[in-house]
Amino acid sequence: MKHFYVYFLLFSMYLSFGQVNPNQYDYFVQFNGNQLSKKVSVADVLNHPLISQYKQGKANLDLDEYIALFKWDQKATFHGSFTDSLPYYQVTIPIIGRQAFKKFIIEKEKKKLNTDLVEVSAIQDFAQYSVYTPKGEKASFAWNENYLVIFEYTKKFKTFPLTSQGYVSVTEPYQEYDEKISEQNGVINQENDEQSDVIIEEAPPRYNTSPVIDIDEYEGSHEEYKKEQADFDYRLAEKQRLYIKALFENGFTVPSSNKINATADISSWVNYSSVMSSLGSAYNAFSQFSAYNKFLPVEKNIGDMIRGIGLDLYFDNDNAKVEEVIEYSPEMAVAIQKITDRKINKNLFNYFPADKPLGYMSYHLNTKAALETFPSLTASLFQNPKLVKEDILLITDLISTIVDEQATSTLLDGDLAMFVYGTKEVEVLTKAYEYGDNYEEIETEKKIKKTIPLFSAAFTSTHPTFGDKLIQLGVRKGILIQQGEYYMIARTEEYGTIFIKKDKDVVVVTNTFDYFNGGKGSFVSETKKALKKNYMSAKLNLAELATIYKNEGKMTGVKSEKMERVANQFNDVTIESPKKLIDNKLIFGFKLSSSKSDKNIILQTLDLVQEVSK
Numbered sequence: 001m002k003h004f005y006v007y008f009l010l011f012s013m014y015l016s017f018g019q020v021n022p023n024q025y026d027y028f029v030q031f032n033g034n035q036l037s038k039k040v041s042v043a044d045v046l047n048h049p050l051i052s053q054y055k056q057g058k059a060n061l062d063l064d065e066y067i068a069l070f071k072w073d074q075k076a077t078f079h080g081s082f083t084d085s086l087p088y089y090q091v092t093i094p095i096i097g098r099q100a101f102k103k104f105i106i107e108k109e110k111k112k113l114n115t116d117l118v119e120v121s122a123i124q125d126f127a128q129y130s131v132y133t134p135k136g137e138k139a140s141f142a143w144n145e146n147y148l149v150i151f152e153y154t155k156k157f158k159t160f161p162l163t164s165q166g167y168v169s170v171t172e173p174y175q176e177y178d179e180k181i182s183e184q185n186g187v188i189n190q191e192n193d194e195q196s197d198v199i200i201e202e203a204p205p206r207y208n209t210s211p212v213i214d215i216d217e218y219e220g221s222h223e224e225y226k227k228e229q230a231d232f233d234y235r236l237a238e239k240q241r242l243y244i245k246a247l248f249e250n251g252f253t254v255p256s257s258n259k260i261n262a263t264a265d266i267s268s269w270v271n272y273s274s275v276m277s278s279l280g281s282a283y284n285a286f287s288q289f290s291a292y293n294k295f296l297p298v299e300k301n302i303g304d305m306i307r308g309i310g311l312d313l314y315f316d317n318d319n320a321k322v323e324e325v326i327e328y329s330p331e332m333a334v335a336i337q338k339i340t341d342r343k344i345n346k347n348l349f350n351y352f353p354a355d356k357p358l359g360y361m362s363y364h365l366n367t368k369a370a371l372e373t374f375p376s377l378t379a380s381l382f383q384n385p386k387l388v389k390e391d392i393l394l395i396t397d398l399i400s401t402i403v404d405e406q407a408t409s410t411l412l413d414g415d416l417a418m419f420v421y422g423t424k425e426v427e428v429l430t431k432a433y434e435y436g437d438n439y440e441e442i443e444t445e446k447k448i449k450k451t452i453p454l455f456s457a458a459f460t461s462t463h464p465t466f467g468d469k470l471i472q473l474g475v476r477k478g479i480l481i482q483q484g485e486y487y488m489i490a491r492t493e494e495y496g497t498i499f500i501k502k503d504k505d506v507v508v509v510t511n512t513f514d515y516f517n518g519g520k521g522s523f524v525s526e527t528k529k530a531l532k533k534n535y536m537s538a539k540l541n542l543a544e545l546a547t548i549y550k551n552e553g554k555m556t557g558v559k560s561e562k563m564e565r566v567a568n569q570f571n572d573v574t575i576e577s578p579k580k581l582i583d584n585k586l587i588f589g590f591k592l593s594s595s596k597s598d599k600n601i602i603l604q605t606l607d608l609v610q611e612v613s614k
Contacts, residue, residue: 026081029078037073042067048607070148076093078091081274094146097145098129130142138153151244152240259327267312267313306327310325320594323588326585328581333584339365351516354516358548359420359540413459422454423453423548425450455511458508486500533580535579536575539574570592570593576589
């Protein structure tokens with residue numbers, strides 16, 4: 001409460017601009033230096049040959065200065081708002097001392113101006129802090145003994161397009177501008193009535209891109225515009241000065257957010273509702289011209305369903321991991337939990353490969369739960385004040401009538417698995433076109449050798465008749481050709497001939513049958529365990545993929561060598577998303593595994609980039 005009253009007293013004279021609310025951030029990013037510094041030295045990263053090359057040339061960065069100036073083993077933050085009446089951003093970085101940073105600023109100014117005479121008065125020293133705003137810039141640098149803050153209000157002074165009346169400030173109401181135009185048109189019409197022999201040019205339309213401009217009038221309007229902009233900039237700068245004063249004068253409080261994951265090396269969070277509101281403000285301006293805008297989703301309702309989205313990064317010696325965290329409202333979380341909690345049809349595992357493939361993705365959702373949730377979800381999305389209750393009921397009843405959850409969910413129950421095994425060289429028949437002596441087009445066929453990927457996809461469908469009827473329709477139309485218990489898809493020879501097989505509840509689409517083993521094998525056992533806790537699991541073997549490309553001759557010489565380095569550096573990419581939501585949060589994880597563990601993966605990646613860029 002103390003901070004609230006400080007802000008209120010300081011900002012009351014500038015209420016027309018709005019104010020920063022420290023408890024409501026639209027985004028928050030935190031560099032957990034206390035975590036990451038235990039894993040990798042910032043000095044090692046900044047002094048890596050790939051980074052240190054920027055010490056020379058135009059950049060001319062002395063990285064040792066930055067290493068010595070900041071406390072890299074502490075937390076640094078970046079936060080702000082783009083939906084406040086005054087949008088802003090703030091960077092907060094721990095520093096080694098107040099005088100050290102002031103000296104740093106002065107030295108930078110000397111280099112910038114190429115002189116030993118620096119206008120030190122540009123740096124304002126107060127009892128608790130110092131402030132420096134570079135000339136011609138709006139962002140201010142403010143610091144005390146422990147922290148540097150970079151702060152800027154990002155509100156822009158906007159104008160309407162130039163007309164013969166000059167610039168019109170955004171602070172001038174639209175209707176006032178329209179009234180001016182109407183009054184001018186009225187005068188013109190009156191003069192035309194009284195003096196029909198005098199031709200007076202009609203006032204240009206509001207958004208005319210090529211108006212006829214009176215020079216004197218333009219210069220006067222332009223001067224007025226510059227004065228308004230200067231006044232706007234002054235008030236905004238004063239507002240910024242007062243806010244910085246409030247930050248430091250009674251003791252600086254380090255920004256924090258309970259949305260941030262302190263165990264991650266870098267953690268971030270975005271208020272999804274704010275994002276939707278920001279997008280919606282632009283959309284609403286357009287939607288007012290539509291008679292059907294009340295039947296469109298309300299962005300506030302979408303924002304209420306998803307509270308925020310976080311992104312957490314972890315950098316270890318043998319892997320780098322990114323976790324996307326989606327936080328739902330309690331009501332939405334209950335619905336999502338029902339959708340992700342699916343028991344997999346065991347028959348699907350009969351068409352998993354026995355050994356680990358080159359890449360795979362297995363995805364399992366409860367289709368019936370999703371369809372049952374859809375009507376209520378739609379009603380929430382369309383909770384528009386312009387719609388009466390009967391309209392909403394009509395929408396939900398219509399959807400419930402059209403969609404039979406029980407029947408529709410059995411068409412595709414929710415199990416889907418896709419696999420890539422490798423490649424194979426095959427002889428395929430292709431069509432070519434030539435021109436005869438009379439320039440007529442002649443179609444020819446010829447066989448060529450082509451490398452194709454070997455793949456399969458399997459999904460479950462427990463509908464008693466739909467699958468069989470669909471296959472029989474394909475047979476009657478000549479799209480499918482029966483070959484025993486398989487059906488060949490016509491005209492797919494270019495891809496090695498694609499087959500369809502329906503085995504009870506499972507439908508398989510593939511161009512090879514060499515990898516199935518009736519649900520037995522190490523890969524099947526391994527994947528079953530992963531899918532007990534995850535509704536989605538995927539992996540791509542990067543090392544094997546690089547080897548395949550190299551062996552097939554797609555890359556030769558230097559490119560082949562670079563691909564081999566990649567193959568030797570990284571093992572695979574893994575994606576997993578757990579079935580269970582924790583605190584209404586769904587996690588989507590991405591992990592890049594390294595074949596080496598002698599140094600942090602950040603340094604390994606820099607090593608690799610340096611090698612392949614030679």
